[in-house]
Amino acid sequence: MQESLSLSELNQLIQLALNEQLEPTYWVVAEIGEMKRNHKGHCYMDLVEKEEEKIIAKARATIWSYEFYNISRWFESITRQELQEGMKILAKVVVQYHQVFGLSLNIKDIDPQYTLGERARRKQEVINQLLEEGVFDMNKEADMPFFPQRVAIISSPTAAGYGDFMDQLHHNPYGYKFHTKLFRATLQGDRAADSILEAIHLVHESLDDFDCLLILRGGGAQVDLDCFDTYQIAAHTAQFPIPVITGIGHERDETITDMVAHTAVKTPTAAAEYLLGKAMAVDEQLNQLTDRIQGSSKQIIQDHWNLIDKLTDRLNYGVRHEIQKEIHRTEKLGQNLQHSSRQLLQKEENTNTQLKHRLIYSSRNLIRESGQKLGELEKHLNTHSLLFLNQQKHQLEKLQQQLQLLDPINVLRRGYSITTLNGKILREVEEIRSGDELMTKTDIQLIKSIVKEAEKAIND
């Protein structure tokens, strides 16, 4: 027969050993597994330790209701979150062993800073990973159309936010039309992350139908925001080909999904306003452009009317001016002609008059001079002619005398005779031969003779 103990005895031993060996309290790091509160307010939970999803340690834990109130309030004030499953906490525990109920840890205190730090650390890890992969800013660079009209929405149809958003968007007072399609997802609970991812994939399949994706969550438990801090959802959002708008309704901290999304707004109303704002901007721009076109083209046309008027005026004025110039020119020419011809005539007249005068003067002069000259000549003539006449008379008389002397009759009277042969005087006859009959005339006689002999006389 073995030595044996009763169960209670064994449990007592265990109890004693535990009491002896263990410190009164321990600060322990663990993850909250399942968590419940009973009607009295006591909190019962499992604390677990996981290594890559595999539970390697587990213990039951309790928080008594009167302590729970303080602990959870303090926890929430620091972390802004309720104690919830999946959270890693730093808890001060008392190891309790109950003979009937076994081992359990009674939580006396929880350090919210640890959880906060833990959360922040995990969050930063995800951010770092996204940065390292170079995808953090990718969605911000996605092309948001000027007027996004086709919107894919990931939301829950029962979420109040969804209803408000749809109402505001589709019944907007401006008459802008949008095309929205809802991709259902559960936004609460532990199925949230998977559901949202599924929806993201669905949207991705009909990407060409949409201009942007809107993830809409109207508000609710802080705890449900955690999925938006996970790598999966954040990474999908960051790398989504079309711009993502998040209207996740965080109260304080931005989730990582908010950070990587193209645009993050706080409420569904803000999301609707964002989209309407884009539409208004385009509308306004189109109006402005229309006005500018109108204004500019009116201006251009007006400028051309003005140009035409100006050209017409210039033409008018220019032509009149030219014609006036020509008129003046011809008038001037006319005047010049008149003037010049008058001048010329005048000159001619003057010349003529001058000439006339000169003529008159000269001719008078001439006449006078001639008269004078005539007078003188007359005088001369008189004087000289008398003289001349006398001279001539004398000469004549002399000549007469000479003539008388020379007159053959007188010559004859002086005793000379003329002998002729056949009527010709002897001087002229070449040969005289004996026997020729000569006639000799004297003053009173005419002698006929016959030649005896003739010989040439020598003149001494």
Place this chain on the structure above:
Amino acid sequence: MSKQKFNYKEAIEKIEGIVEKIENGEPNVDELSGMVKEALSLLKKCKAKLKKTETDINTTLDELE
């Protein structure tokens, strides 16, 4: 003779040319009348074109309203 399409810009340039010539006193009396006639004819066409353009634009802009 091929019918040329009326070119507003060329017409305006021609008119300006004629006006400048007249203002510079270039044309003689023989040419003057012909040039003025041409300029007036072009001006008339330009006005018509401008009026038509104005009407077209106004109609189009009204449609936008």
